Amino acid sequence: MQKKLGEDTIVAIATPSGVGAISIIRISGPLSLEIADSIFIGKKKLKEASSHTIHYGKIEDSANNQIDDVLISVFRAPNSYTGEDSIEISTHGNPLISKKIIEVIVKNGARIAEPGEFTKRAYLNNRLDLLQAEAVLDIINSRTEASLLGARNQLDGLLSGKVKELRQMLLDAASFIELELDFTEEEIELINNSELKNRISGIIQEIDNLLNTYNFGKLLKDGVNVALVGKPNVGKSSLLNYILKESRAIVSSIPGTTRDVIIEDVSIDGILFRLYDTAGIRKSENEIEKEGILRSQNVVKNADIVLFIDDVFLNGTNEILQEIATLTRYDRIIKVVNKIDLKRNCSKNADVFISAKTGDGIEILFTKMKEKILGNSIYTEKSAIISSMRHYNCLIKSKENLENSLISIEKHYSGEFIAVDIRNAAISLGEIIGDVTSDDVLNNIFSKFCIGK
Numbered sequence: 001m002q003k004k005l006g007e008d009t010i011v012a013i014a015t016p017s018g019v020g021a022i023s024i025i026r027i028s029g030p031l032s033l034e035i036a037d038s039i040f041i042g043k044k045k046l047k048e049a050s051s052h053t054i055h056y057g058k059i060e061d062s063a064n065n066q067i068d069d070v071l072i073s074v075f076r077a078p079n080s081y082t083g084e085d086s087i088e089i090s091t092h093g094n095p096l097i098s099k100k101i102i103e104v105i106v107k108n109g110a111r112i113a114e115p116g117e118f119t120k121r122a123y124l125n126n127r128l129d130l131l132q133a134e135a136v137l138d139i140i141n142s143r144t145e146a147s148l149l150g151a152r153n154q155l156d157g158l159l160s161g162k163v164k165e166l167r168q169m170l171l172d173a174a175s176f177i178e179l180e181l182d183f184t185e186e187e188i189e190l191i192n193n194s195e196l197k198n199r200i201s202g203i204i205q206e207i208d209n210l211l212n213t214y215n216f217g218k219l220l221k222d223g224v225n226v227a228l229v230g231k232p233n234v235g236k237s238s239l240l241n242y243i244l245k246e247s248r249a250i251v252s253s254i255p256g257t258t259r260d261v262i263i264e265d266v267s268i269d270g271i272l273f274r275l276y277d278t279a280g281i282r283k284s285e286n287e288i289e290k291e292g293i294l295r296s297q298n299v300v301k302n303a304d305i306v307l308f309i310d311d312v313f314l315n316g317t318n319e320i321l322q323e324i325a326t327l328t329r330y331d332r333i334i335k336v337v338n339k340i341d342l343k344r345n346c347s348k349n350a351d352v353f354i355s356a357k358t359g360d361g362i363e364i365l366f367t368k369m370k371e372k373i374l375g376n377s378i379y380t381e382k383s384a385i386i387s388s389m390r391h392y393n394c395l396i397k398s399k400e401n402l403e404n405s406l407i408s409i410e411k412h413y414s415g416e417f418i419a420v421d422i423r424n425a426a427i428s429l430g431e432i433i434g435d436v437t438s439d440d441v442l443n444n445i446f447s448k449f450c451i452g453k
């Protein structure tokens with residue numbers, strides 16, 4: 001797709017709807033300054049203002065009635081977020097004011113921006129690559145420190161840098177092969193097959209490393225689903241309440257207290273965990289309880305981590321553990337024994353012993369939960385991580401092409417075939433940063449943004 005620049009001037013409110021100290025209206029496009037001048041009464045014309053300056057004045061409607069006094073920031077192309085001439089108008093934070101101002105701006109020649117259109121323009125004007133544009137959305141939507149850091153790194157170009165580096169290595173390899181084809185008469189070998197295989201295998205390894213970060217990256221971004229399951233009365237709801245530091249779920253000594261699934265988010269060391277407190281699992285004839293137990297089982301199926309909770313007393317919990325193991329992967333289960341305040345030397349087999357009453361062992365439980373997420377991934381704050389299905393699919397496509405090229409080398413096919421596979425692999429990597437991207441992909445990405453971004 002040809003990158004084409006926005007020809008019309010767009011406007012939108014950039015701050016959340018509702019009442020606040022100030023609201024900010026954004027205008028971007030070739031007529032930004034002209035349109036702003038047609039409604040703004042200040043000391044001087046904005047047309048004459050230099051970039052990155054702020055101006056105080058009043059905004060009037062078409063009948064010369066004053067709407068508000070405002071501050072206007074001027075950003076001139078190409079040094080603005082979108083890369084175009086842009087204006088930001090700070091008004092008093094009343095939605096009626098911003099609505100009126102946007103109306104007069106539209107009357108004077110701008111049109112209302114589509115969701116994400118400012119960022120789309122930034123991308124089309126090469127202010128950001130596609131990965132960075134997507135990171136802007138992630139930054140806005142991040143709800144924990146960890147996901148914010150991931151998005152921040154992506155905006156800073158950590159992942160773009162990695163992808164570009166791999167793509168360049170592929171293009172170099174393809175060029176060597178193609179160059180060699182030009183010299184076939186002379187029998188010149190610029191790069192021998194085993195060297196080529198090594199290089200490609202090395203790149204596949206790097207792609208695999210990125211692919212391996214996907215689960216982790218997605219969990220950081222979307223949160224980790226944690227099921228609290230076990231027999232009735234073992235203290236699942238008590239544990240939920242302890243972690244949340246509030247009496248969220250009803251706790252009672254009567255088995256079968258919880259029926260509906262109770263869902264609460266909590267951030268532990270910057271990672272978002274979504275806790276699901278569920279109905280205790282047992283054979284029950286009660287219709288409501290039976291429905292509750294069915295729901296518990298569904299929660300287990302969708303959980304990233306299953307806290308299988310038992311207490312120091314109960315026997316015969318193995319049956320339930322076995323049932324749960326049919327609903328999830330065994331390595332997702334953490335076996336927890338609760339109520340150790342009542343019986344110190346419990347001989348049960350578990351990953352962690354806790355008391356939801358005193359809080360004993362709960363820090364260790366948190367550590368185990370984090371270990372389950374981090375797994376073997378070697379994650380440092382400066383690791384390139386992928387968290388989007390789109391990026392994952394592009395990497396898979398690239399890897400498949402490279403694997404084909406390895407087979408072609410193995411079978412001593414002509415260099416043309418090999419080069420085509422390698423170039424295709426490079427194109428798939430290019431799609432991640434948005435070198436070649438269809439309108440559909442772009443629309444899909446930017447439609448997820450809010451208006452004004």
Ligand SMILES: Nc1nc2c(ncn2[C@@H]2O[C@H](COP(=O)(O)OP(=O)(O)OP(=O)(O)O)[C@@H](O)[C@H]2O)c(=O)[nH]1
Pocket residue numbers: 231232233234235236237238239250251252253254255256257258259278279280281338339340341342354355356357358
């Ligand atoms: N001493 C002690 N009592 C606990 C502990 N955890 C829970 N309890 C008690 O155990 C009983 C059951 O606790 P709940 O949290 O309601 O148990 P549950 O697993 O949610 O039970 P259901 O919702 O019926 O499946 C209550 O009387 C709690 O006060 C603990 O660590 N120590």
Ligand SMILES: [Mg+2]
Pocket residue numbers: 236237238249250251257258277278279280
């Ligand atoms: Mg309960």
